[in-house]
Amino acid sequence: MSSDAADDIMDGTHSALRTHGYAALTMQDIADEAGLSKAALHYHFDCKHDLLLSFLDRLYGQFEERIADPPGDDPAEQLLSLIETVMLPPADDDPHEFRTALLEIEAQAPYDESFRERLERFDDAFTERIRSILAAGVEDGTFREDVAPDEAASFVATYVRGARTQNVAVGTPLDDSLSAFRSYVESTLLPASAEVDTE
Amino acid sequence: MSSDAADDIMDGTHSALRTHGYAALTMQDIADEAGLSKAALHYHFDCKHDLLLSFLDRLYGQFEERIADPPGDDPAEQLLSLIETVMLPPADDDPHEFRTALLEIEAQAPYDESFRERLERFDDAFTERIRSILAAGVEDGTFREDVAPDEAASFVATYVRGARTQNVAVGTPLDDSLSAFRSYVESTLLPASAEVDTE
Structure with a gap:
């Protein structure tokens, strides 16, 4: 397949998912959008x-790029950038409708091993990215020395998933979830002296 | 409707959701199970x-009872009981299949205002229960005085939702999520002296 055709189809799939959701999506809808x-x-x-499946693979490639190198002067800033990047959608996206379609795909994952494998790749890459930032931050003293990078990374990834699901299912604003995450970083990951600075 | 017929239909709906999921569910499936x-x-x-909708209303009534009075000698124990109750299913339930069906319903919520209203009731009741335990614990000194009950309650409810979604979508064990939550309580909610005790 030529790269142009592939791009057209993938862009069409993205638009069609936003318009129709996953459950009602037909090949005709995708063809029309493409x-x-x-x-x-x-x-x-x-x-x-x-x-x-191809669409999820392309999405994964984009996701890997987006999370590869979060900006920030120290691990705490990098962690906040990373979470913001993943929690808030790119500005040119239509967050709510596309996320709803993704949640539909997640709800199908238990019935479909190939979907599930792909969703696991997102989770694993995201959790590993968080873990490496936490480990670097414990190492250089940005984070408390009793922070366990593995466990804290899973905890944070789980929280971010909850924020996204909650946004889709009951409309909780992502900004509120992000602000609660900042408080978590201050009260749980940063040393006590840094907490005092924020008061 | 007689209470017996209502119970049969609701039990049948529960079984049918476990067997068929939400998307593929038919009235015939429910009639068969009932x-x-x-x-x-x-x-x-x-x-x-x-x-x-009636089924979700009944589920909500059961949920309210389950979260009304979590056992524990102090607010920290009550919080852990509450989270355990909501995160882990009752032993006689078939957690994975039924939860998958619930996630399918959540993924439909953006398309359906009446589903969404009902899901919001679960969220509101759960968050309020957490908030009142946190407020009592800040008041009696179980939790740190700088814990903000409103924000921390939303944070915890979001985390629990993430754990449940993650369990359905990519199979993360709920026990792992629960154990990470215990660490969060120790490092974020309990006073520093209580943290030292756990080390």
Whole structure:
């Protein structure tokens, strides 16, 4: 498949997921959004399922790039940048509708091993990124020496997932969840002296 | 509707959600599980949607009872009991399959105001229960005096939602999430002297 066709199809899938959600999505919807005939789409992908797997793979590649090098002068700032990047969507995205579609895909994961494997890759990469920032921060004294990077990384990744699900399911603003996360960093990860500075 | 018929239908709905998930669920599936004819089921409920709303209402009543009075000698123990109750399912339940169906319903909430209102009630009741335990614990000195009950309650509720979603979507064990939560309570909510005791 030419790179142009691939991009068109993947962009079309993104738009179609936003418009129709996952459950109701058809190959025709994707073809329409991609500006292709349904036959042309089927030339590249046998079915919606295969196409969605490729789409998740592309999304994962973009995700890896987004989390690779969060800006910040020290590990605490880098951690906050990373969480902000993952919790808040890029400005040109339509966060709510696309996230809703992703939550639908997550709800299908227990029924579908290939979806599940892909979702695990996101989780593993994100948790590992958090872990390495925490480990660097414990090492250089930014974070408390009793912070356990493995456990704290899982805790933070779980929290971020909760914030995203809650935003989709009951509309809790992501800014509120982000602000509560900042308090967690201050009261749990930073040394007591740094806590006093914020008061 | 007689209380017996209501119970049969609600129990049937619970079983049918476990077996079929939400998306694929039909009135016939529910009638089969409830031991009723489809006509008898339609006599009580116009459609699957109405039935599901009643089911969520019953679930909410049970949830309110489960979280009303978590056991424990002090607010810290009560908080841990509460989180354990909500995070881990009752022993006679089939946690994974039923939770998967609930996540499917959550993923539909953005498309359906009546689902969303009901899910918000669960969230509000749970967050308020956490908040009142935290407030009591700050008051009696169990928790650190700089814990802000409102913000910490939202943070904890978000974390619990993340743990449940993660368990369904990528299989993270709930016991691991619970153990990370205990560390959070020790390092963030309990006074520094109590932290030292655990080391």
